[in-house]
Amino acid sequence: MPGPLTDPRGTAAGATPTRRGTEAALLAFAVVITVVAQIMVDLTVTGSLRPEMAGFSVWITALWVVAHLVVRKWASYADPLLLPAVALLVGLGLTVIHRLDLAAEQVGSTVTREDAPVQLIWATLGVALFVGFLVAVRDHRSLARFAYTLALVGIVLLALPAVLPASMSEVNGAKIWIRVAGFSIQPGEFAKLCLIVFFAAYLEDKRDVLALASRKVAGLELPRGRDLGPVLLAWVLSILVLVFERDLGSSLLLFGIFVVMLYVATERASWLFIGLGLFAGGALIAYQIFAHVQARVDTWLSPSDYYDGAGYQVMQSLFGLGTGGLFGAGLGGGRPDQVPVAKSDFIASAVGEELGLFGLVAVIIVYLVLVERGLRTSLVVRDAFGKLLAAGLAFAIAWQVFVVLGGVTGLLPLTGLTTPFLAYGGSSLVANFVLVAMLVRISDAARRPVTPQAAPVRLGDAPTEVVTP
Amino acid sequence: MSELVLQIFRFGFLLLLWLFIFAAFRVVRADLFGGRTGRVSSVPPRAASPKKRGHRGPRSLVVTAGPLSGTKITLGDQPILIGRADDSTLVLTDDFASSRHARLTNRGGQWYVEDLGSTNGTYLDQQRVQGPLLVAPGQPIRIGQTALELRS
Numbered sequence: 001m002p003g004p005l006t007d008p009r010g011t012a013a014g015a016t017p018t019r020r021g022t023e024a025a026l027l028a029f030a031v032v033i034t035v036v037a038q039i040m041v042d043l044t045v046t047g048s049l050r051p052e053m054a055g056f057s058v059w060i061t062a063l064w065v066v067a068h069l070v071v072r073k074w075a076s077y078a079d080p081l082l083l084p085a086v087a088l089l090v091g092l093g094l095t096v097i098h099r100l101d102l103a104a105e106q107v108g109s110t111v112t113r114e115d116a117p118v119q120l121i122w123a124t125l126g127v128a129l130f131v132g133f134l135v136a137v138r139d140h141r142s143l144a145r146f147a148y149t150l151a152l153v154g155i156v157l158l159a160l161p162a163v164l165p166a167s168m169s170e171v172n173g174a175k176i177w178i179r180v181a182g183f184s185i186q187p188g189e190f191a192k193l194c195l196i197v198f199f200a201a202y203l204e205d206k207r208d209v210l211a212l213a214s215r216k217v218a219g220l221e222l223p224r225g226r227d228l229g230p231v232l233l234a235w236v237l238s239i240l241v242l243v244f245e246r247d248l249g250s251s252l253l254l255f256g257i258f259v260v261m262l263y264v265a266t267e268r269a270s271w272l273f274i275g276l277g278l279f280a281g282g283a284l285i286a287y288q289i290f291a292h293v294q295a296r297v298d299t300w301l302s303p304s305d306y307y308d309g310a311g312y313q314v315m316q317s318l319f320g321l322g323t324g325g326l327f328g329a330g331l332g333g334g335r336p337d338q339v340p341v342a343k344s345d346f347i348a349s350a351v352g353e354e355l356g357l358f359g360l361v362a363v364i365i366v367y368l369v370l371v372e373r374g375l376r377t378s379l380v381v382r383d384a385f386g387k388l389l390a391a392g393l394a395f396a397i398a399w400q401v402f403v404v405l406g407g408v409t410g411l412l413p414l415t416g417l418t419t420p421f422l423a424y425g426g427s428s429l430v431a432n433f434v435l436v437a438m439l440v441r442i443s444d445a446a447r448r449p450v451t452p453q454a455a456p457v458r459l460g461d462a463p464t465e466v467v468t469p
Numbered sequence: 470m471s472e473l474v475l476q477i478f479r480f481g482f483l484l485l486l487w488l489f490i491f492a493a494f495r496v497v498r499a500d501l502f503g504g505r506t507g508r509v510s511s512v513p514p515r516a517a518s519p520k521k522r523g524h525r526g527p528r529s530l531v532v533t534a535g536p537l538s539g540t541k542i543t544l545g546d547q548p549i550l551i552g553r554a555d556d557s558t559l560v561l562t563d564d565f566a567s568s569r570h571a572r573l574t575n576r577g578g579q580w581y582v583e584d585l586g587s588t589n590g591t592y593l594d595q596q597r598v599q600g601p602l603l604v605a606p607g608q609p610i611r612i613g614q615t616a617l618e619l620r621s
Contacts, residue, residue: 043478369494
């Protein structure tokens, strides 16, 4: 792992700014944008403010005030941009979901349930977990101790929907849910976190072997055959997810995260090539064997041929993005409800239609800021576990956004992944709040000035004293 | 809603979004260039007396070989601890280095290297370091696969 291993803060005597003021200001800005967006939607669509508006504003403000105060108290040197970026994305997501609720009411849809208040409750739960994590975990390195437990938990969570009967786990053909008593959660989102922590701890342990023992073949440093074990295992795991849960997204996400973390840990580009090769092989086989993968690829290649069936969603999304153009139709001015499941899988196309290319790019840049801060944390933090964990978490966000936006814009085949923080869906939102809590915790450790330690007393210099029993 | 208001909403909101991004970028920028006192230089503010000694003393430690090759540390008054331990000043990722391998100390503008009981030893110009040895600028210090030297 390259990086400035010299400590840039070591000599700054207590002068490192905590930057909590910056965070508070940006959070206030994000809250203002959220409230303005909500007001705009209400005024544009219904012509009047809804009575719950005041309550909503107070609630959302309280949410971020609490989060900020907790960071101030328990992670005072944390990165100042992580929380505001999340606040903006969650706020925009709530607004777009509310806007789609209104659209559903207008066309007199039979579904009368409003999803925005539910999402707000999930966000509240997310902030609660964020707070809980920061209070409970004071040092991210303590997570490494639970690495193997977390790996087990992750695999169980991942496998659970596959073994449950379809009535309890299947929604729209993907067996990735657990539905109990009216609640449905997607355990894969939490499995993702557990597995990233495990990968980080495992690779910290084994990276020397994986990096050093190698043979050179055609200019590439290839690892020994027996060291391929873990990457093959990750590959098999993601193939199993694909087979038993028919979930292209999680499969791609897990494998991508593992290969990139392996690369970060060993600095060997050969791992990326091996990963790409395995991916290509897996994708080819999956395409040959599984009808659902084949259907996905076919609709991806020519969505207009399947306009009446599987391609309808993507085509509607592309029409929406086209209608939005550069500047969008304005919040509340478009018809984003024309895209099926716009609230969860296709929320990006709703954003693109109403805010245009400029708005969608702005949202992507906010993700970019989030990822950049994560990677920066990874560079600055001193311990290898923290570096790997932060890099893995940041990459998970980046990869997920790329795969989802690729699907919505027709660049990649559609997958079942959610847009982090933006899309409707409790599990995804709550899990991503925990992810950000981890990043905040690591960035606090990274930016906190080193307390000057007393020079170790050398045994020879230590005064001798007689110890009498 | 009049058309004018809708247009103001439409562009005003995009403007607001981008203002947020510029505010965020200002923070990123402040982090990269200044604003963080620690990274500018490690010469302490009260560096008047070392200055009087002129520019004779070495001012940086450079890694010339090994995995960290190219890394540069600005020298201050504090001793520099080298090893694989996470709290070292220079954290080596070298399999032949011990966790607390060697230390460089400043005594009156001169730097001395001493070995902290490492397994594979510290070498100054082919000579194995036993007690503290004076290091001249440009003289290679070798720890495992890593080579370091002082530069003025």
